[in-house]
Structures are given as structure tokens and as C-alpha cells.
Amino acid sequence: MVDHGAVWRRLESVLGPKGFSRDPDRVSPKLSEWRDRWRGQTPFLALPSTTEEAARTVQICVEAGLPMTPQGGNTGLVGGQIPQGEVLISTERLSAIREVNLADDVLVAEAGATLAAVQDASAAVGRRFPLDLASAGSATIGGLVSTNAGGTAVLRYGTMRHLVLGLEAVLPNGEIWRGLRRLRKDNTGYDLKQLLIGAEGTLGLVTAASLKLTPSLASRAVAMVGVASPQAAVNLLTLTRDIVGEDLEAFELIGRLGIALAVRRRGAPEPLRDCPPWYVLIEVATARTAAAPLMIETLLTEAFDRGLVSDAVIAASESQAKALWALREGQSEAQKGEGPVWKHDVATPVSRIAEFVETASEALQARYPGVQIDAFGHVGDGNIHFDVLPPIGGDWNAHLAAREEASRIVYDLVVAIEGSISAEHGLGVLKSDAARAYKDPSEVHALEAVRRALDPRRLMNPRVLF
Ligand SMILES: Cc1cc2nc3c(=O)[nH]c(=O)nc-3n(C[C@H](O)[C@H](O)[C@H](O)COP(=O)(O)OP(=O)(O)OC[C@H]3O[C@@H](n4cnc5c(N)ncnc54)[C@H](O)[C@@H]3O)c2cc1C
The missing domain is CATH 3.30.43.10 (Uridine Diphospho-n-acetylenolpyruvylglucosamine Reductase, domain 2)
Incomplete structure (x- = not known):
């Protein structure tokens, strides 16, 4: 006892x-x-x-x-x-920025430091920590590490897996692992840091991280364009990569329903006069002074010539750029008051995004007539938020009751095209069982063995993962 x-x-x-x-x-x-x-x-x-x-x-x-x-x-x-x-x-009281080292291009932050604090500390020395997401003011480095967070610039900088050089953590047996390395190359076998990234607190408590800094950018340009379909957006992404290369910072797809809801909620003007079925928000950012606007103009001229876009607006000021981004970042917020939402945060190969959106929409609309598809996401990462709202005037309780069955339909389709049922946010309590069911059993057995070896009594965050 x-x-x-x-x-x-x-x-x-x-x-x-x-x-x-x-x-x-x-x-x-x-x-x-x-x-x-x-x-x-x-x-x-x-x-x-x-x-x-x-x-x-x-x-x-x-x-x-x-x-x-x-x-x-x-x-x-x-x-x-x-x-x-x-x-x-x-980790609320473990929030210090321990060190910023420009020779190493590294910032060492404790687990409870917020992403915004890390971004500010990087900017103060003329550098950038490039991960960004709408919860930056509250999300902490420990949480971002533990969920392998992504955000809006993954296509350029990667997820936390690509931005963490070292970790300090308390392992499940209470030992401190002092692994705050700052090496770009460390080829010495298994990588404990990568096991802890995305472990959602099951393999130990992260207490600090050394984070990769990147150069600050001198010029940026933001545009919102209209496209006919998700496939047209993927084609536009290929063209954008050809023209702006490494300087593509974000490439976000939003469906008409999502824009309409966000415009209504924010009392904002329609961004494009022709109200196209799909919108793409493009951000180009470069270290070359004043170069980004010209790059985006060149891109859009070529895209119009090829018939890839139907309409476009380029932000003429920082406040216009923020207003365009607000329509993207306000997508979840804009769904409030529309009834219970079936949310799916999935990833597919970029080449199969259009196929996924089309087949999943058709399957759900056939099974649940009238449901409204609100799909948006990071096209460059193949990450789609495939959200489904109840039919207009429909029964919200019936919609809620059908959530699990509907999610199985979506997950079956996403796995069938070599996708993942979780692109962001991790598995938590919500998706651990589903991930176990969809992963290859040999992978689940190996992952269970790792966890058992480090935490034989399953005391660290026992209700999540494998
Ligand atoms: C408006 C909004 C937008 C978002 N956008 C994105 C997005 O674009 N991309 C994305 O990836 N996520 C996004 N998220 C999800 C969320 O912000 C991330 O999952 C974030 O990484 C969690 O950080 P946190 O500090 O709040 O962690 P918490 O929510 O406190 O914890 C998350 C998980 O990490 C574990 N954990 C937390 N700290 C530690 C630690 N020190 N050591 C070990 N385990 C720990 C917890 O046990 C839990 O399993 C968004 C969330 C909101 C509310």
C-alpha cells in the first residue's frame, strides 16, 4: 500500500x-x-x-x-x-533561456520557455527560430519537442525533429540525461534525442533543448490566389518551387467554405472577387533585401500564363499580409458555432493530396448526405486538416454520434494511399488506439519494446502511445 x-x-x-x-x-x-x-x-x-x-x-x-x-x-x-x-x-517554472551562441547558431532553452519567448530571444540577436504556429504564445519548447510540432514553415525548415540539436531530460528511471549537444554531425549510433522527440512524455520529461537558429530574412511577400482544385494547388506548388526555390516559406490551401466562415467571423472583406472554390496562401521570404515582391510577381505572372490561377491578390503592406494570414490561422476559430466538427489532421504524399480530398469528400457525402467539408492545410507537407461540419440545419447530436465511424472511413482512405492518421499534435488519448491499429504490427512491437525497456512499469504518461 x-x-x-x-x-x-x-x-x-x-x-x-x-x-x-x-x-x-x-x-x-x-x-x-x-x-x-x-x-x-x-x-x-x-x-x-x-x-x-x-x-x-x-x-x-x-x-x-x-x-x-x-x-x-x-x-x-x-x-x-x-x-x-x-x-x-x-514545466511552468523551468522557463529560462540558458544560452544563445552565434558561433554555433544555437539557442538553449528550458522546457517551459514558450515558443514566442524563444522567437523573441532569437530575433534579439539577429537570428530566427523558424518554427511557428498559432499557439506560439503558450506552447512550450518541451511540448513542441514532445509532439514533434510542425507549423506553417515545415516545407522549408522541417519539424522539431529537424530543429533540435540536443536535449536534456529526466528519463523514466529518474536519471538525468545531459544530452544538450549542439553538433550538426554526430554519427554515434542510436539517437536518444530522436526517440524523445514525439514521445509525448512517455520516455521521460524533457527539461531543456538546444535549438538550431537560422538567418533572419530581409524581405517577404504574401499573396492569396484562387485555384480550381487541390490538384491545381499541387501543380502550382511545383511551379512555385521551380521559380522561388528555397525561398518558399509557406504554401497553404484553404477551401471556399473555410474562407467564407473566416470572412464572416472576422467581418473581413472577401480576399478574391471571383470567390474561387479553393485558395492558396503563398509566402516567399528571402535574405536578399527587397527581393521577395519581385519573386512573387514573377511567379504569379507565370501561373496566370499557364492557367493555374484564376485570381490573385498580393499584400501591399505588412498589415495586409497579416490580414491574409489571419484568414488561414483563424480556420479552427471560424468553425465555432457551426456545430460539432469531425476533425482529421492527416498527411498524404503531396502527389496524392487531391486524390485524398476527392475520395474522402465523396465517401463521407455519400454516407452522410449534406455534411460540409472544410479542408485546409499545409500543401507543401502533404498535411490536410480534413474537417467535417454537420449539414446546414442538420441534427448536431446525430453528427456527433457518427464521429467515430466517419473517422474510420477517413483513416482507411488515408492509410490506403500511404498517408498518416496524424500529421500534427501527436496521438494523445484521442488517436493512440487508432495508430496502434493502423501501424504495421512489427513496428508496434518494436516501439512497445523500447518503451518497456525505458519504463517497465509504464509510469510516464501511461494512457498515450503504444
Ligand atoms: C491554436 C492552436 C494552433 C496549433 N497549431 C499547431 C500547428 O500548426 N502544428 C502543430 O504541430 N501543433 C499545433 N498545435 C498544437 C500544440 O500547440 C502543440 O501540440 C504544442 O507542441 C504543444 O505544446 P505545449 O507546451 O502546449 O504542450 P502540452 O499541450 O502541455 O503537452 C503536449 C504533449 O507533450 C507532453 N509534454 C509537454 N511538455 C513536456 C515535457 N517537458 N517533457 C515531456 N513531455 C512533455 C505532454 O505530456 C503531452 O503529451 C496548435 C494548438 C493550438 C491551440
Whole structure:
């Protein structure tokens, strides 16, 4: 029998008065997330302020056999950071920027530092941390590492897997792994850092990361164009790569429904007069002063000549660029009030995006007449948010009830074309079972063996992954 009172007293003495809480006002914001889809409970909130305190916390929990859930900014959308009775370890007080080194082009941040803080610290020294996403003000480095976050510029810079050079972490046995390397080349066998990236807190608590910095960019241009279909968008992507090469920063597809909802919600003007069936937001950014506008004009001239785009607008100012981006970033927000949404965050080979959108739309509309398809996403990464709204005037409860069956239809189609059921956000509680079902059994067995080896009693975030 575990003497919980004794465990809490040990943790309290290690963590100090600011390092823990059982006060409901302090704890409850960490037990639900912004959409209120997940709600949880915890007997103890640990708030370590050093790696050593974090390690002692894990050791004490392991000795007592108590499961733990790590939490960063609580922006995850799949329930992985919300405890259901586990000890909650928050990185809120582990938020220092430890070092910025321009010779190495590296920034070392603690796990609880927000993405916005890291972006600001990089800009302050004339560099850039190029990962960006709409939750930057709250999402933390530890959470971004643990979900292998992507965002809008993956086609240029990659996901966290490509941007992390080293990690420091408390492993599930309570040992500290001091792996804050900053090497571009380290060819010494298995890569523990890559195992921890995307592990969603199951293989340890990340306490700090060394992050790759990139040069800052001198000039950028943003355009919104109209295209006839997802296939036309893919063709335009190929042309864009031919013309602007490495300087393509973002290439985002949005369907007409998504634009209409965002325009209505924001009270914004229609971006394109001809209201095309599909929109592409293109951003070109380059280190060459003032070069981006010319590049985007050259691209659009060629695209019109080839009949790839029907209409286009180039942002004439920073505020117009922001307004165009707001239509893209406000996509999830714009769905509020439209009823329960079947959300699918999937990836396909870029060459098969159009096939996926077409077949999945047809399959769902045949099975559930009237459902509204709201597809948008990062075309350059093959990442589509395939969201499905209830029919106009339809029964929202019936729509909600059909969610699981509908998702199976979507996932079957995506896997059939060599795609993935999760492109962003990780698996969490929401998708772990589905991922297990769709992955090759040999892969699942290998991954289970890795986890068992590091955490034989499955104490770290026990409800997620394999
Ligand atoms: C508006 C909005 C837009 C978003 N856009 C994107 C997007 O474009 N791309 C994208 O990839 N994601 C996106 N997300 C999802 C989310 O922001 C990311 O998943 C983010 O990486 C989570 O960071 P966090 O600090 O909030 O982690 P949390 O939500 O607190 O945790 C997420 C997971 O990581 C684990 N974890 C957290 N910290 C640690 C740690 N230190 N050590 C070990 N495990 C840890 C948790 O246990 C949980 O499993 C978006 C979310 C919102 C709300």
C-alpha cells in the first residue's frame, strides 16, 4: 500500500513552497484545455524549477509506483497533457533561456520557455527560430519537442525533429540525461534525442533543448490566389518551387467554405472577387533585401500564363499580409458555432493530396448526405486538416454520434494511399488506439519494446502511445 501522504510530504520538501500545489484555483486551469474537450484530475501538481528538482520528483514517484503526466503550455489538442489521476508535472517554472551562441547558431532553452519567448530571444540577436504556429504564445519548447510540432514553415525548415540539436531530460528511471549537444554531425549510433522527440512524455520529461537558429530574412511577400482544385494547388506548388526555390516559406490551401466562415467571423472583406472554390496562401521570404515582391510577381505572372490561377491578390503592406494570414490561422476559430466538427489532421504524399480530398469528400457525402467539408492545410507537407461540419440545419447530436465511424472511413482512405492518421499534435488519448491499429504490427512491437525497456512499469504518461 502506498502511503500517499508520505509521498506528498517528500515531494513538498524537495520542491519547496512554490514548487507544488493542491489548491484547486491553482490546479484547475491545468486540468482542462482551451476547447474544454478534455477534463482531468490529479492528486498533486509538481512545479519543479530546476532539472534536479524534476529528477527528484520523478524518482520519488517511481519509488512509490505513481504514474506521472508531463504538461507544458497545455495547448495540445489530443488530451495527452491532461492527467486522469496521475501526478501532474508542469514545466511552468523551468522557463529560462540558458544560452544563445552565434558561433554555433544555437539557442538553449528550458522546457517551459514558450515558443514566442524563444522567437523573441532569437530575433534579439539577429537570428530566427523558424518554427511557428498559432499557439506560439503558450506552447512550450518541451511540448513542441514532445509532439514533434510542425507549423506553417515545415516545407522549408522541417519539424522539431529537424530543429533540435540536443536535449536534456529526466528519463523514466529518474536519471538525468545531459544530452544538450549542439553538433550538426554526430554519427554515434542510436539517437536518444530522436526517440524523445514525439514521445509525448512517455520516455521521460524533457527539461531543456538546444535549438538550431537560422538567418533572419530581409524581405517577404504574401499573396492569396484562387485555384480550381487541390490538384491545381499541387501543380502550382511545383511551379512555385521551380521559380522561388528555397525561398518558399509557406504554401497553404484553404477551401471556399473555410474562407467564407473566416470572412464572416472576422467581418473581413472577401480576399478574391471571383470567390474561387479553393485558395492558396503563398509566402516567399528571402535574405536578399527587397527581393521577395519581385519573386512573387514573377511567379504569379507565370501561373496566370499557364492557367493555374484564376485570381490573385498580393499584400501591399505588412498589415495586409497579416490580414491574409489571419484568414488561414483563424480556420479552427471560424468553425465555432457551426456545430460539432469531425476533425482529421492527416498527411498524404503531396502527389496524392487531391486524390485524398476527392475520395474522402465523396465517401463521407455519400454516407452522410449534406455534411460540409472544410479542408485546409499545409500543401507543401502533404498535411490536410480534413474537417467535417454537420449539414446546414442538420441534427448536431446525430453528427456527433457518427464521429467515430466517419473517422474510420477517413483513416482507411488515408492509410490506403500511404498517408498518416496524424500529421500534427501527436496521438494523445484521442488517436493512440487508432495508430496502434493502423501501424504495421512489427513496428508496434518494436516501439512497445523500447518503451518497456525505458519504463517497465509504464509510469510516464501511461494512457498515450503504444
Ligand atoms: C491554436 C492552436 C494552433 C496549433 N497549431 C499547431 C500547428 O500548426 N502544428 C502543430 O504541430 N501543433 C499545433 N498545435 C498544437 C500544440 O500547440 C502543440 O501540440 C504544442 O507542441 C504543444 O505544446 P505545449 O507546451 O502546449 O504542450 P502540452 O499541450 O502541455 O503537452 C503536449 C504533449 O507533450 C507532453 N509534454 C509537454 N511538455 C513536456 C515535457 N517537458 N517533457 C515531456 N513531455 C512533455 C505532454 O505530456 C503531452 O503529451 C496548435 C494548438 C493550438 C491551440
